[in-house]
Amino acid sequence: MENFKSLYFIGIGGIGMSNLARYFLAKGYRIGGYDRTPSDITHALSQEGAEIFYEEKASSIPEVFRDKSNTLIVYTPAVPESHEGLCFFRDKGFTVVKRAQLLGMITRSSKGLCFAGTHGKTTTSSMAAHILAQSPIGCNAFLGGILKNYNSNLILSDTSEYSVIEADEYDRSFHQLNPWIAVITATDPDHLDIYGTEEAYLESFRHFTTLIRPGGALIIKNGLKLNPEVQNGVKIYHYSGENNGDFHAKNIRIGNGTIVFDFVTPEGVITDIELGVPVKINIENSVAAMAVAWLCGVSSTGLRRAMASFEGAKRRFDFWLKTDDKVMIDDYAHHPDELKASILSVKALYPGRKITGIFQPHLFSRTRDFYKQFAKALSMLDEVILLDIYPAREKPIPGITSQLIFNEITTSNKILCTKETLFETLKTRNFEVLITLGAGDIDRLLPDIKACLENR
Incomplete structure (x- = not known):
């Protein structure tokens, strides 16, 4: 990245693109980009300093982003290969990378905490990011939703070695990552337009588990139809909402609009975890999130305080x-x-x-x-x-x-x-x-x- 002074995002208004744009804005890069229509996200990015354009034609790209020695081009797979701006940059010999490749660079320069799964990954990664951000450990977090506690899909830290990342299986994007800790929440078949069969979908998750760095960990939900394959030195933990596993919940109390439970870890029980968003599925989500935070060293008090203050992500219940x-x-x-x-x-x-x-x-x-x-x-x-x-x-x-x-x-x-x-x-x-x-x-x-x- 030291060779570039600016980044141009094609599809900058997407939830996964905008957090990267925000991250590099905060790092002092000049940021521009295209999106099809204005939105709350593009308006916010413009106010933060990004230069955003809504015409697809190549002639709308400003001169400042036409220097291939200074500008990195980032695009999302949601943009068609025929997109005029994308074709222009490729024809002119720019360095063009997918969003996942840029995230991969970040995981290789930090300890990536990567959350994968057909569903549950946005809420679970948001919970983990909030727990870490509220602790002395901190994190950078690239989230798949706008977290209400921060009104953003990005959390920044100048000192933390951890990056929380939502690992998207679409287009095999998560194969670009290099996790320190990986979480897999679900493997119900999806994106069959990409994978074709359930077997190919599951194989993609198996390959993802091989990317976890030695010394790291895999946290996988109990009962998934998946045979993980990890490198030597990677620990495997299992979790569940309220059954069993290395991490799980017990003594669950639901009533009067609250959910409280005890959090079981491999080394003991942390009592009286109260969910800030008291929805039953969040018991399971919070167990996975707290497992990651616990492995990173967050205290019992830190876990309790953060879970009670978690407000959730927009568009998630x-x-x-x-x-x-x-x-x-x-x-x-x-x-x-x-x-x-x-x-x-x-x-x-x-x-x-x-x-x-x-x-x-x-x-x-x-x-x-x-x-x-x-x-x-x-x-x-x-x-x-x-x-x-x-x-x-x-x-x-x-x-x-x-x-x-x-x-x-x-x-x-x-x-x-x-x-x-x-x-x-x-x-x-x-x-x-x-x-x-x-x-x-x-x-x-x-x-x-x-x-x-x-x-x-």
């Missing part, structure tokens, strides 16, 4: 409205198992209340591969409002629409609509508990959905 008669929750869930976990958590929190879900499927390929599983999870709701598929990086696949999911949903109270007709639909219904679900752009509708509920 995020309360938008909470009154006696109306509740609105937003969650990023976009895999069938994530949907199931979110819906079960809502039902546990609000037994006897009518639960309505608005779901926006993410990707044509994921819908094709899992439409029956999505429908099964959504059928646990009392009422379902299903939106069109958010395409993200994909082009339409013939015959693949939200109708596939809709046809399989067994809940009789269901409706299929577009984003454009959603608010007319909302006006005709009464809500007790509403949860919005999906990884697309449904989050941009949240203020208006909240207003609609408040006005009814």
Whole structure:
């Protein structure tokens, strides 16, 4: 990196790109980038000093970022290979790297604490980052969500040797990392547009475990369909939410809006851990996060204090409205198992209340591969409002629409609509508990959905 004075990010508004842009801004680099549309993230980056442009054509790239000896180009796999700006930089001989390669450089110059898994990695890595940041140990953290405690997806430390990183399996990105400690939360098949088969998906996780540095550790959830392969000198620990393993929870107490439990470690029990975000799935997430922090040397007092003060990440079981008669929750869930976990958590929190879900499927390929599983999870709701598929990086696949999911949903109270007709639909219904679900752009509708509920 010492050869470069500036970085240009193609897809700078993405959650995983923006934290890197922020990191190098803080290090004194000149930062520029392209994104398709303005967002809260791009506005914040602009205020922090990044130069952001919204036209794809190469002519919109400023002169200051056209010096290939000074500028490193970083792109996300979500950007198509035909992107005009990306093609320009490649044709001109710039050094062009994927986001994961840049993260890999950071893990090689620090002790990378890397969180992988089909789901759970954002919450778990955010918890671990918060615990370390609140302790004398500290960390740099590159997170997959905006952490409410910091209103950022980046945590900085000038002195810590640790970097917390969300290890994304999409496009085999996590193979670029060099972890000191790796966590694997889940291996339910996903991204079959990349991997093709469940076997190839699991093989990718196995390869990830071979990258852990000697002297480090692997922390893996009990019962996963995975045979890890680690280098000599790497310790393997198992964890679970409330069953067994080297790290687990026991004496769980749930009531009056709180969750408290005792944290079992290989060397003893740390009593009375209270979750700042009292959702049942967070017992399991917190066990993995605390296991990492415990291995890094955080004290019992530090673990208790940080877990109680953890406010969560935006779009991870995020309360938008909470009154006696109306509740609105937003969650990023976009895999069938994530949907199931979110819906079960809502039902546990609000037994006897009518639960309505608005779901926006993410990707044509994921819908094709899992439409029956999505429908099964959504059928646990009392009422379902299903939106069109958010395409993200994909082009339409013939015959693949939200109708596939809709046809399989067994809940009789269901409706299929577009984003454009959603608010007319909302006006005709009464809500007790509403949860919005999906990884697309449904989050941009949240203020208006909240207003609609408040006005009814």
